Amino acid sequence: MPHTTQIFQVSTLYGAATLAAALDAGLFGPRGEARRILLVSNNAAVPETALRLDEMHGYARIAGRFDSVVSWNEAIRPYHPSSWGPRGNDTVIWQRAFRLAWGIGERDRIDLAVESIQVSPGRALAAIFSEAAVHVYADGLMSYGPTRNRLPLTIGWRIRRLLHLDLIPGLTPLLLSEFGVQPEVVPDAAFRRVLDEISEDAAGDPRLAPVLAQKPTAVLLGQYLAAIDILSADEEEDLHVRMLTGAARAGHRSVVFKPHPTAPASYSAALSKAAAEAGVRLTVLDAPLLAETLYHHARPELVVGCFSTAMVTASAYYGVPVGRVGTALVMNRLKPYANSNRVPLAVVDHLVPDLERDGTPAVLGAAPASLPPLVRAIGFCMQPETYRSLREPTVAWLHEHLADSPPHYFPELRLAELGLPGSRPQARARVRVRRARRVVRRAMRRGGARK
Template identity: 65%
Template sequence: MPTTDRVQIFQVSTLYGAATVAAAIDAGQFGAPGDARRLLLVSNNAEIPETALRLDAMTGYERIAARFDRIADWNETIHPHHPGTWSPRPEETPLWQRVLRTAWGLGTATVEVVVESIQVNPAKALAAVFAESTLQVYADGLMSYGPTRDDLPQSLACRIHRVLHLDLVPGLRPLLLTEYGVGSELVPDGAFRAVLREIAEAAEDDAGLAAAAAAEPTALILGQYLAVLGILTADEEEELHGRMLRGAAAAGHRSIVFKPHPTAPARYSRALHEEAARAGVTLTVLDGPLLAETFYERCRPNLVVGCFSTALLTAAVYYGVPVARVGTETVLARLTPYPNSNRIPLAVVHHLLPDLETCAAPRVPGAAPEDLAPLVRAVGYCMRPAAHPGLREEAVRYLSEHEGSGAGALHFPPERLVELDVRMPVRP
């Protein structure tokens, strides 16, 4: 039993995020066992939650859930409202806190809230309901290296104690929430890797994974379903997957696995099978409720290829698998508006990973090169200039040094520079 009357609420919407939280708990970053009661609050933020894969259906979920004293479902709690859009009116928050304390058995305990995206619901709704609680943010992907998506009220920002994040690009520090003086803290690699192994153990009897392993694949293609985000059309995304397969085949891989996004349409798999037949390679689709990392654990491919998925970096950092990118230039050119939070993940992957379509050799990128942080900070400034005015001079210097380069034009469209009134220094 806890030695203090304290409850920690961990809000999660993905198994990858839940694994990040579990690793931080195992590493003692939320205190010793028994210091507080721990509640896992599961939310499904899909556009149509009823048709999306539930987190508790993911292989390995039960292993993660065992770390918590209680499980609650946010979608059920606020039904019929959507978790991505609902937030209580200010005058309703005291009532909602009483309702939640009763429903979740919190009593009068002090509450601490741990969320994955403080800028949006359901995190904002939880912060509003538990208005006196301390807040902590965990970042489960490459977006942590970019700026905070929206301005936060100071009354909210001052409650955030830290950002916990994975070391996906060793040496690169997150920009997320730094404008509010919030520091970041790494989740230890060893702890996260141990949780991934634990999740993979739960998949030992998975028929889909066994079938994929039996094909003796040497390459994995990662799907992201960019069409649902409005970045590409469905046809364009199909073609992007085809480019990935053709690149892997040209690199000599004869057995390839495709890991589609859980919400992607079945037509993507059918189209890729046709592409595989034309390329003369064996294709296996791994469309079960599995993390890509579970496949890495079981099969250890020689190549992982994708556009800008976080799973590219986990393959390299935690498994030592060579990685390559396809299509980042296409997506960067289409990404709107400029402050779109996918811009930094795209910039990082484009800068770090080789382009498979140019026959560049896949590799494990290692620590962040010296020129990555200046790029990220310059892009971050151009995304949110009002939030990071102190980065303007550094951004102008970076732009001056890369004036006329392909990278400069790719990451900094002229119309954005005009909008920000960023002018290149006059050369002597």
């Protein structure tokens, strides 16, 4: 008799925690009704030198919710998880190979749960297991933005639901809505219990003790935006210093900086100098711990960041006031306009007080009425072909609100490219010149190819 096997693909501990909460809440049925495989993917640029998921606190307890754990990196070696996908004619062969390697019967039904269907490994898995129902889970602010890559209909129509954390109550994810995919919330209580499990498992970590001894009242979150070519290293270093200055201006004298795992050591050195000048006691938590583990143990009174999801979880799950620094700068630097970080930036920019403009740190509540139409308008401008139905609402919104919106939300050139309200004749002329140049370049390339 055929059985059901559920394959859960994960690459981060935060994502694994989201899946664990969904399982605990019964969103994938009762335990024992299907066989559950945890498929771990290490998507780091050099996986062999990066921290493995199984080395992080709390992983073992999360893995215990599954019947078996397998490595995607090992399964497709020597290919890289972020760049490999099967050729169209090879999908049947790969499926047979994986069913054999993972002990899945030839006739067993397969359900997939992947963290991002837009890119590999999620997209590769959906192509290989072409009959499987697909469930997408999102663990951050990007779920509120549009689908960044156009999906084949053969995949899009198989997506049953989008599981997401209710980080901003009242704001509905735009992700995958073009396929009519219904978003489903992973219950807050279940997710918080999993975060507590992870935090309790990390309680004895010696790297946490020096931080707690300093009794920090503010947490600064680094994101390492230089790694994805949004800011230069010097600009990001300055952004961290600005975070510290904002915390100091808000009255905090003991601060902990949690750098991105791949950030260079020089960032901490620059912060130390700035802290000494400001009379602030700085501690750096250079350990592979979730920011939420720090919140659990340190109980800070303020979290400062640029647009990290960990800012919003601090507010949503721990009741910590948050403040932002540098969102306008980063949004101005995003290229192309469709960069998937744009909506998270806009959400934080719209909701979180700006510490550099004397904003008072605050605990976030439900989405104000102004946020959903703003996000939909930005989403349309990012992916106009995918979300054509949003054009008329976007035009109406721009007519009514553009004059009052920060200029970094809707650059004039982007509005001109899409023929939307708010662009002057000069901008529209620049767009026409650009298009003409592209046509000439394409024609020249074709002419050269014929020779």
